[in-house]
Each structure stands twice: as C-alpha cells, then as structure tokens.
Amino acid sequence: MKILIIGTGYVGATTAMVFAEIGWQVTGLDIDAGKIERLKKGQLHFHEPGLEDLIAKHVQSGRLRFTTDKAAAIKEHDVIFLCVGTPSLPDGSADLRYVGQAAEDIGRLMKGYKLVVTKSTVPVGTQEQIKKWIEAAQQTAYPFDVASNPEFLREGKAVEDALHPDRIVIGTDSQRATEQLKKLYWSFSCPWIVTTPRTAELIKYASNSFLATKISYMNELARLCDELEVNVKEIAEGMGLDPRIGPSFLQAGLGYGGSCFPKDVSELVTTSRKHHVNLRILEGVTEVNRMQYAYLLDKVRSRLSGFAGKTVAVLGLAFKPDTDDIREAPALRIIDQLLLEQASVQLYDPIASLPGNAAYQAVKFCTSAEDALKGADAIILCTEWPEFAQLDWKKAKKLLKQPNLFDGRNMMDAKRLRALGYYYQGIGSGY
Structure with a gap:
C-alpha cells in the first residue's frame, strides 16, 4: 500500500x-x-x-x-x-x-x-x-x-x-x-x-480534556496553597505516588496552551451544549486556565506597585519547552497585559518568535536571557526551558534594577534564589 x-x-x-x-x-x-x-x-x-x-x-x-x-x-x-x-x-x-x-x-x-x-x-x-x-x-x-x-x-x-x-x-x-x-x-x-468512528473521535477529546482538567485542578489548588503556606510541589509529589492518580500533569503553573488542549476542551464543551448537556467541570477547567496568568500578574503588580514605567523581563514565549509553538501561550497574555499597563517588555525565548504584527512592536526581543534581564524591575519566567535553570543567577542579579523573580512554572530552586538575595515567588509555593 x-x-x-x-x-x-x-x-x-x-x-x-x-x-x-x-x-x-x-x-x-x-x-x-x-x-x-x-x-x-x-x-x-x-x-x-x-x-x-x-x-x-x-x-x-x-x-x-x-x-x-x-x-x-x-x-x-x-x-x-x-x-x-x-x-x-x-x-x-x-x-x-x-x-x-x-x-x-x-x-x-x-x-x-x-x-x-x-x-x-x-x-x-x-x-x-x-x-x-x-x-x-x-x-x-x-x-x-x-x-x-x-x-x-x-x-x-x-x-x-x-x-x-x-x-x-x-x-x-x-x-x-x-x-x-x-x-x-x-x-x-x-x-x-x-x-465505532464516533467513539474513536470522542476518545481523543476526552483524553485531552481530562489532562487539561488535571492541570487546572492543580492550578486552582495552588492558589489555596499560597493562602495556607503549603508548597503545591510537595502536594503534587504526594498525590502522584498514588498509582490511581500518577505524577503526570500535576505541575501547577501559568496554565496550558498550544494547539490541542485549548481548542479540544472548547470543542467538547461546545458539542455538549449542542446536545443540551452541561459539562460544568470542563467549563470550570477553561475558566481557571483563562485567568491563571492573571493570578501571577497580580503578584507582580503588587510587588512593583503597578507596571507603568517599569521594565519586565519575560523569559520564555513558547507554551512549553522543546517547541516553537506559541498558540494560546500564557506568555502572550502576560505580554499583552504588561503592554496595556504601560510596562516596557524585554523578551527572550531560545526558539519561539513573536507574531509579526504591530501589537508587539514595542517588545524588545533579546538574543539571550542576560540581555533580557538588563535593567529589569522584575522577571517573569513563562516557559521551563532548561537553560533558565542553568543560568548564573548570582551574576544575573547584577544586571537587574530590582531582583524580583516570579516563576510561572515553579522550575527554580526557591531557597537558593532567596539566599542569593532575590525576591522569589512561584505559583503555590506557600510563601
């Protein structure tokens, strides 16, 4: 054949x-x-x-x-x-x-x-x-x-x-x-x-929607962890050892993006409504994901007393590492909001690029993480590229105007960074 x-x-x-x-x-x-x-x-x-x-x-x-x-x-x-x-x-x-x-x-x-x-x-x-x-x-x-x-x-x-x-x-x-x-x-x-064909088609949507549900569940739980001074990463570890749950997709962060989860969850919800069935859990999954980026931005805004006149370094654009896919990437929502509130944005991603439209002409796209950090009042880490963990953060601190690091993927060693003099805030880090 x-x-x-x-x-x-x-x-x-x-x-x-x-x-x-x-x-x-x-x-x-x-x-x-x-x-x-x-x-x-x-x-x-x-x-x-x-x-x-x-x-x-x-x-x-x-x-x-x-x-x-x-x-x-x-x-x-x-x-x-x-x-x-x-x-x-x-x-x-x-x-x-x-x-x-x-x-x-x-x-x-x-x-x-x-x-x-x-x-x-x-x-x-x-x-x-x-x-x-x-x-x-x-x-x-x-x-x-x-x-x-x-x-x-x-x-x-x-x-x-x-x-x-x-x-x-x-x-x-x-x-x-x-x-x-x-x-x-x-x-x-x-x-x-x-x-049957219908079953096969639904298996795909059901699979992606369930994985998206795990992500949004952990993201919502992370907000409670912050209030209770509990680390969501430890919660995820404890949950993931249960074979009925498993460790995958329990990482709290900025939410899911890419070409699959957002559109597949939306389509399944739309299909359910056409057949007069309310998938309330998935509707909630979508809403949690839609607003997750704003949860971290609120923390940054509070720390800086507003964004106007501030310089923010955004590390990572792709919705996940090892891809150049920026469809529904949380970083784009963050950049849009920063620009709306009159912040200066310095962006670095090792692979992905911004869309070539006028909305992003004000963004300084840098050729290295170090360049993006120069003169920044805060760093927002949006994609868990390994090179960000390997950065010389002691040396990087000297490049910053203010050493504020907001880790949207909970990938960094919080204790080490605080010992270096950074104000470090993850999502659900508990303190």
Whole structure:
C-alpha cells in the first residue's frame, strides 16, 4: 500500500515520518508550495526535536516524497490520511473547512477504492460528514471507506510518541478498513482499540480534556496553597505516588496552551451544549486556565506597585519547552497585559518568535536571557526551558534594577534564589 498524507503540519509531518520509518512508501501533499519545497530538502518548517533528521533520512532514501499535485497524489495512493488543521471558531467549535475541502478533493479526483483515515482531531460525527462530502463530490461512484485514527502526540516529544505509541485507536464500521489499518501498523505491539468512528473521535477529546482538567485542578489548588503556606510541589509529589492518580500533569503553573488542549476542551464543551448537556467541570477547567496568568500578574503588580514605567523581563514565549509553538501561550497574555499597563517588555525565548504584527512592536526581543534581564524591575519566567535553570543567577542579579523573580512554572530552586538575595515567588509555593 502507498500512503498519502494530506497536510504537512505537525501531525502530518510526524505521521509521514512514522509510516516511512516502518517501511511504507509515503507522499505528503500540501497546497503550501513553500512548505513542500523545504520538506523536499528534508527541512522542517517548525521545531520538533529529532523529527527533521528522520524526515531527511527518508527523503534521501526515496521512501518519503512531497508534492503539491492533488490530482496525481489522490489517484496514485490507496490510503489517504487527513492531517489538516481544525482550529477553533469564535464560538469554540472546530473549523472543518480544511477537512471538507480535502474530502471534496478526494471525491472529485479518486479513480478507484480509497481508504480515507482522519488523523486530525475532529468533532464527534465528522466521519459521517466526510462520507457525505466525498459522495457529493464524486463524478463516478467509486467505493471508499472512512475511518478515524486519532493521534496522541505531545509537542516536543512527537518522535517518541509516534514511534512508541501507548495505544492505537481505530474507529470504523468496515472490516476491510480495519484489516488495512492493522496491516499499516504491523510493527507496533501496543494495545489496540477497534471501535465505532464516533467513539474513536470522542476518545481523543476526552483524553485531552481530562489532562487539561488535571492541570487546572492543580492550578486552582495552588492558589489555596499560597493562602495556607503549603508548597503545591510537595502536594503534587504526594498525590502522584498514588498509582490511581500518577505524577503526570500535576505541575501547577501559568496554565496550558498550544494547539490541542485549548481548542479540544472548547470543542467538547461546545458539542455538549449542542446536545443540551452541561459539562460544568470542563467549563470550570477553561475558566481557571483563562485567568491563571492573571493570578501571577497580580503578584507582580503588587510587588512593583503597578507596571507603568517599569521594565519586565519575560523569559520564555513558547507554551512549553522543546517547541516553537506559541498558540494560546500564557506568555502572550502576560505580554499583552504588561503592554496595556504601560510596562516596557524585554523578551527572550531560545526558539519561539513573536507574531509579526504591530501589537508587539514595542517588545524588545533579546538574543539571550542576560540581555533580557538588563535593567529589569522584575522577571517573569513563562516557559521551563532548561537553560533558565542553568543560568548564573548570582551574576544575573547584577544586571537587574530590582531582583524580583516570579516563576510561572515553579522550575527554580526557591531557597537558593532567596539566599542569593532575590525576591522569589512561584505559583503555590506557600510563601
């Protein structure tokens, strides 16, 4: 079988790499000629550790190629994975325009049986809608199947997750599709779940929403810890040793961001409302996350007696380390509010960059953490990049106007920094 991947973003590029790595012939299709030209050279258009080397390896071997030719690509491939974006609309629902366009292209251009597999995160019931889009676009009624096969990739760990998945979920009502997908994933020994398309689609949303719930729960608990003079990191350690809870996603901080959790929680809440069901817990999760950055900013504002005329160093822009993804990053909300309150902002991130719009022209984007600290009245640490922990904080103190450090990720050694003369404040640090 030859595999076509429609969409060469984060999910598409990673999916293409995986199938090439296990021995299949793979083609990536995208309408963005710039992306395709870079990928043909083995170069990624985003940052993901280890992925570019594997892409380059399989481009060189000829097992992985890229094209902008829709007609030829759809005609020549047996299995087609949809890996296009599904961003949030203003009402919180998923925007399916790119999924719909891809489905219509398949229907219009197919010349024989196709297995269409949705890898993009899509609302419950989308598999049924894709069938309708393909049928409506067909000029000849060729047979096809549509299956759901959600991805479970962590940004910054995508290669590890893709090559060593903890489960494979297949949603289909076709035995032929099930057999083909099992053949595609022949080398994986992880647990399999073969279920209905709707169940597979909901598993993805339910998984991400539960992880987001753990994060918001700890963030809300951290506020209580501050009042009770208890360290939330110790609470998390004690909780995480319970195997029913586990240690993952118990780190209090500025909240979640990125391309998955915010939009997936919003879509699940929107879906529930359409079906007259209130998911009050998830509504609360969203609200806690939306305002978590403001909780830390209140502490900074109080310490500085306001932001007007003050210089604030922001360390970290990406929503998490090992990625350049700034979608829904808490750092952006912090920067926006600092600028609104007339602070001067000096920003450093080792990988990520600010959006190129006029709103951020007032931000000084620095080439090192040390440059960002020069003359600052306060530091707000927004991303837990390892290099921030490794910084010479004794020497860095001399660069500051005031040694105030607000740790939005609870990554620093509070006792050490206080011993060096810093005013240190984390989230839920208890003092």
